[in-house]
Amino acid sequence: MFAEVLFIAFAALSVLGAMGLILFRHPMKGAMSLIVTMISLAGLYALLSAKLIFVLQLIVYAGAIMSLILFIIMFLNIQDNDLPVEEGRFLYLAGGIAVIIPIASFLIKIVNGLPDSQVTIVGNGFGGVKEVGLILFQDWLLPFEIVSLLLLVALIGAVVLAGKRRLVK
Amino acid sequence: MSLLDIFMIAIRVAFSAFVPLCFIAVCVWMERRGAGFFQDRSGPNRAAIFGFRAAGLVQNAADGIKLFFKEDLISDHIKHKFFFVLAPIIVFFCAVMSFAVVPFADTLVLGGNSYVMQGIPMDVGILWFLAIAGFSVYGIILAGWSSTNKYGILGGLRSAAQVISYEIPMGLSLVSLLIVYGTVNLSEMAQFQGQLLFGFIPMWGAVLQPLGLIIFVIAAFAECNRTPFDLAEGESEIVAGFHVEYSAMKFAVFFMGEYVAMFASSAIIITLFFGGYQIPFLNTQALIHLAKPVAFLLMIGLPVVMYYFAGWIRRSNVSHYERENDPRVFEANVYIKCFWGLIAIIELLLLAILLMQSGGAATHIFVALLQICTFLVKVTMMIFVYIWVRWTLPRFRYDQLQKLGWQMLLPLALLNIFITSAVVVALG
Numbered sequence: 001m002f003a004e005v006l007f008i009a010f011a012a013l014s015v016l017g018a019m020g021l022i023l024f025r026h027p028m029k030g031a032m033s034l035i036v037t038m039i040s041l042a043g044l045y046a047l048l049s050a051k052l053i054f055v056l057q058l059i060v061y062a063g064a065i066m067s068l069i070l071f072i073i074m075f076l077n078i079q080d081n082d083l084p085v086e087e088g089r090f091l092y093l094a095g096g097i098a099v100i101i102p103i104a105s106f107l108i109k110i111v112n113g114l115p116d117s118q119v120t121i122v123g124n125g126f127g128g129v130k131e132v133g134l135i136l137f138q139d140w141l142l143p144f145e146i147v148s149l150l151l152l153v154a155l156i157g158a159v160v161l162a163g164k165r166r167l168v169k
Numbered sequence: 170m171s172l173l174d175i176f177m178i179a180i181r182v183a184f185s186a187f188v189p190l191c192f193i194a195v196c197v198w199m200e201r202r203g204a205g206f207f208q209d210r211s212g213p214n215r216a217a218i219f220g221f222r223a224a225g226l227v228q229n230a231a232d233g234i235k236l237f238f239k240e241d242l243i244s245d246h247i248k249h250k251f252f253f254v255l256a257p258i259i260v261f262f263c264a265v266m267s268f269a270v271v272p273f274a275d276t277l278v279l280g281g282n283s284y285v286m287q288g289i290p291m292d293v294g295i296l297w298f299l300a301i302a303g304f305s306v307y308g309i310i311l312a313g314w315s316s317t318n319k320y321g322i323l324g325g326l327r328s329a330a331q332v333i334s335y336e337i338p339m340g341l342s343l344v345s346l347l348i349v350y351g352t353v354n355l356s357e358m359a360q361f362q363g364q365l366l367f368g369f370i371p372m373w374g375a376v377l378q379p380l381g382l383i384i385f386v387i388a389a390f391a392e393c394n395r396t397p398f399d400l401a402e403g404e405s406e407i408v409a410g411f412h413v414e415y416s417a418m419k420f421a422v423f424f425m426g427e428y429v430a431m432f433a434s435s436a437i438i439i440t441l442f443f444g445g446y447q448i449p450f451l452n453t454q455a456l457i458h459l460a461k462p463v464a465f466l467l468m469i470g471l472p473v474v475m476y477y478f479a480g481w482i483r484r485s486n487v488s489h490y491e492r493e494n495d496p497r498v499f500e501a502n503v504y505i506k507c508f509w510g511l512i513a514i515i516e517l518l519l520l521a522i523l524l525m526q527s528g529g530a531a532t533h534i535f536v537a538l539l540q541i542c543t544f545l546v547k548v549t550m551m552i553f554v555y556i557w558v559r560w561t562l563p564r565f566r567y568d569q570l571q572k573l574g575w576q577m578l579l580p581l582a583l584l585n586i587f588i589t590s591a592v593v594v595a596l597g
Contacts, residue, residue, distance in 0.1 A: 026249075028249070028252070028314065029249075032252070032311075035307070051291075051292065051293050052293070054293070055293045055296040055297060055299075055300055056296075058297075058300035058301075058303075058304075059296065059299050059300045059303060062300075062304070063299075063300055063303030063304060064303060064333065064336070066307075067303065067306050067307065067310065067329060067332070067333060068333065070307065070310050070311075070314075070329070071310070071326070071329045071330070071333075073314075074310060074313070074314050074322065074325060074326060074329070075326070077322075080248075128292060129292075129293065129296075129353050130352075
């Protein structure tokens with residue numbers, strides 16, 4: 001019961017945050033609504049007893065990445081007359097909702113049509129740091145290493161790009 | 170859920186919410202008197218209620234009342250008033266929340282049930298602290314940005330860059346610590362530190378990870394925006410930085426948030442590196458076993474300590490010139506009587522412990538109280554270190570700050586991870 005109330009609250013907040021992101025004119029307001037979405041997504045992960053993902057979402061997405069985005073917005077020093085005029089945005093929103101409604105109702109129908117299954121909290125530390133780590137480093141070691149190589153490539157690429165611009169100057 | 174369960178939940182939530190708030194007063198007092206001590210002056214000691222100055226604690230109340238009744242104004246040039254008001258709330262809320270996972274006593278066993286003594290019983294522990302500490306930078310960014318003030322923007326930018334770059338060495342120094350402890354749960358970490366190394370050294374994080382301790386403490390100072398890392402405020406360069414436009418209670422909330430953050434990060438440093446609530450050489454089992462001897466020793470020791478403390482009060486609380494019927498001597502006598510009354514109450518409680526059956530609920534509660542006192546004493550000592558550093562070191566220049574973070578702390582933290590994992594693997 002308590003978990004259901006929390007679920008509805010987090011789901012509503014995440015949708016509202018996403019709407020705020022596209023509807024607010026000022027980028028700072030948009031970024032703040034995105035933070036709301038990120039935090040409520042973390043809450044949804046916590047309800048799924050995925051504790052590690054919950055904290056990672058908070059640290060990485062809601063914490064580090066969003067503060068970098070705010071940092072950039074602050075750097076740009078955007079004034080009100082720099083912003084584009086978006087008069088038809090509520091019209092676009094209404095159009096988008098009209099398009100989505102049939103798909104959403106179809107999805108709800110599918111979910112309702114699923115066979116009933118017991119919904120219980122998975123025990124034995126499911127989703128904890130230790131359990132995820134063991135699975136990651138035992139069963140999924142190779143994919144994990146490949147992903148980290150990919151990140152390394154991105155990192156070096158960022159350093160090279162940042163260095164190149166300085167050479168041109 | 171029995172009545173006891175609900176009571177214990179209320180106790181632990183109240184503790185982790187109100188103790189940081191009470192420590193604001195203690196921190197501010199320590200900061201001012203400490204500043205006076207380091208600069209060879211008295212510090213604030215004149216504000217008094219009916220002649221009672223409480224060693225300068227009354228000054229805090231005076232300042233609180235002053236800030237509360239000041240005009241709370243928002244200048245006209247501030248367009249985003251919502252963010253302007255939201256910013257101090259974020260800073261304060263994040264500071265209080267980050268203390269919530271710190272255990273302040275070992276798991277209390279009462280009538281077959283065990284109660285975790287931390288505000289939010291969460292087993293992600295230190296990761297929660299990292300997440301919430303990262304959030305508090307939003308408050309500073311928003312405050313700087315919504316002030317629509319060049320000093321404010323500069324302060325916010327500096328603070329954001331600083332927190333982002335110091336979170337990396339902080340996280341990396343934690344990694345080597347996690348390798349040693351094998352857990353992220355702060356309760357388990359504190360229990361681990363109750364063991365003894367070679368049978369006679371307490372197995373504290375400071376002993377096992379001295380390099381990690383140094384890196385973590387430096388990063389924690391930077392995370393709290395305390396001198397030598399208070400470039401976000403930098404009153405000699407950018408006036409007051411991010412809170413230059415704030416007045417009255419909104420400024421006070423920033424101010425209190427800074428001290429709560431200092432308390433929370435001291436508590437985290439204590440829990441990670443200095444054994445948390447553990448009394449050295451006496452872990453929880455030993456304490457429960459030896460409750461009566463410990464209570465007896467305390468009964469003898471407390472009056473002796475109090476005797477010398479009373480002498481100190483009497484010596485330091487006199488007027489510096491000849492006065493008839495010196496009011497300060499009268500004041501000192503009242504304080505000494507109050508403290509002796511407190512000691513008498515504690516002695517009676519200890520006597521009750523001595524007379525009770527050992528191993529019962531009373532013993533467990535006694536042990537928990539002892540551990541809470543140990544925890545608070547350790548945290549107070551760590552806060553003193555913060556104040557000590559603040560009034561000793563000058564502020565860094567901005568490029569020095571970034572150089573220290575990226576070129577010194579980051580490679581050291583990485584080196585520490587390699588050494589630690591090599592040693593842990595070698596020891597099996």
